[in-house]
Amino acid sequence: MNNLEIKNRIEKLRREISRLRSEYHINNNPKVTDDIYESLSRELHNLEGEYPEYKEKENSLDRVAGAPLAKFEKVNHKIRMTSLNDVFSKDEIVDWENRIKKLLLKKDFSYFCELKLDGLSASLIYENGIFTRGATRGDGYIGEDITENLKMINSVPLKLKSSHYDYLEIRGEVIMKRKVWEELNKKQEKEGKPTFANTRNAAAGSLRQLDPQIAKERNLDFFAWDIAQLGIKNEELGIKKHSDEHSLLRKLGFQVSSYEKKVDTIDNVFKFIEEVGEKRASLPYGTDGMVVSINETDLHSILGIVGKAPRYMIAYKYKAERATTVISHISLNVGRTGVLTPLAHFKPTLVAGSIISKATLHNMDQIERLDIRVGDTVVIQKAGDVIPEVVEVLFGMRTGKEKKFKMLDFCPVCDSKIEKKSKIRESPMSNGLAELPSSKKNLLRGDPRTLRRGAFSDFASESTSSVAYYCINKHCPARAMRSLQHFVNAFEIYEIGPKVLERLKDEGLISDASDLFILENADLSGLSRFGEKSAENIISSIESHKKIIFWRFIYALGIIHVGEQTSRDLANHFKDLNSLRKAKLEEINNIENIGPKVSESIYNFFNESHNLDFIEKLLKNGVCIQYEKIKNNSLSGKIFVLTGTLSTMPRDDVKKKIIENGGRVSSSVSKNTDFLLAGDEAGSKYKEAEKLGIKIISEQEFLKML
């Protein structure tokens, strides 16, 4: 073969391998076997070795695992990754429809339903058709760069079937299939390693590996569900509907779940939800709901985003799954404020795709109301992220040997006296079993802050009143432990789990969280069972999380009643730690969304000397607070339409500026439009705006608004 023939052969091989790969992994075509694929890949590999000049430079198409990373880099999402509001019944879907109808007036619209896979959301960026960067959702604004791990997933195309688009951001779900999860757990067990409670934890654990080789071995899968744009490319992509995005994703070579449907009425939305609901248990992957959206994408900008979630899209959650089990004993869990929560223990039981061995009984009232006794056969329930709970006793199964549970007089951890008082609401913990009010179902419903992940993050601001039991010892080790756990989670130091924390505390290596930041390799590697590598991982993870954005820092302090949202509100208002530290009670109380009880708790926190000492110690030990650029919100909520030729800057830049400053861009003029930004040779939109009496501005006027 001459050089040209070789070049052609290499290109053909690449195309064929990519075609077979998508046949095999995306279309599940059994006629394509691994060995054909393998032998073509081998030929390509050999030719590329012999003729390196024809090798694809940036992206090799044979998924070779790169070297392990020291840490994940943080990346900014160009477009925020929002969460979804959850609904639990047909009534709530109807309520949602009514709200939408009010906002859209008489506009016509339809719905699009798609199955919600239970995994981790990721954003994938393609430049000129080549996969260049992938990131986790993170907090929606900032995620972690997991490009190398995503490249190891066979259903993530390294190259799109069309290089027509110079920039595309794809969003989807990284999941682990049930079979893969079962096998992984078997393997973990054999090797004496911890098993994963469910497919989502397994997927998350695998994606969080710094070594891409491990991610590769874990056999993850990727399903795409959205094309995110800078609010500008709809026309270019020829997309008018969310369903078009799904079609385009398929054309580009992505795996997209086939459980989707365009429907025109809410009744049909519900029919589809029920239809798929019946098949859920037998699907190869975990699912927890159905995402319902307004199919017409041009209406999305009108509906906008409220809080963390878009108005035009909701997640219907399938009913909790239930199972029965026998309570072997009841223990008490001491929370961060000293509140005691009874937990029922039982043999590992599979429910809603997770293996669980304990469930919350919430409080003594609940135990008495349901008459729960040790030895009872009970019904346990788990739904999505909600903590598993005992919901019913099967009295017919009683033998007479069941024993009533009595509240202890002394703390099981520190032996201090236990007292009964009305419950102080606690700011939530993002791990373990947080104390939840028994009425949590009602709180979850219809609460716009109920997110599909971390559903408890804003419980602090809910009002509940009930009686609870407390360990009166302010220095109870269990309380200190919970605070520590909360702290490392807020700092996103995921390498440190509860067991490691306990160990560090027991060995006297840390007295409070600030000591974490001065730990050294030598401190850990000397401890038995701490391999050198894991000691190194822990130290480097702590090191890389010393820099923390302001609201997370506030959240980490564990101020009572201060959850994630309140922390953000405080960070937005006070801008820096010093002003927050010196804030007057009245000023805190005047912040929107912060009530008197919460402001008092915040004020008191910053006026207790040991808290201030703790903050000083954190800063001294190297914690560095990052203040986010103060965003200008001058265009907040304003809807712009652009027309004509702009002379001072490219259209895309103008659109970006509008969005950055809190405004929105729409493609057509309507009575909801606030401004028409008109350049030269403005056409029909100009006339339309004039007719509707919409304010028309020039580029110069626009720039003055910023």
Ligand SMILES: [Zn+2]
């Ligand atoms: Zn105690």
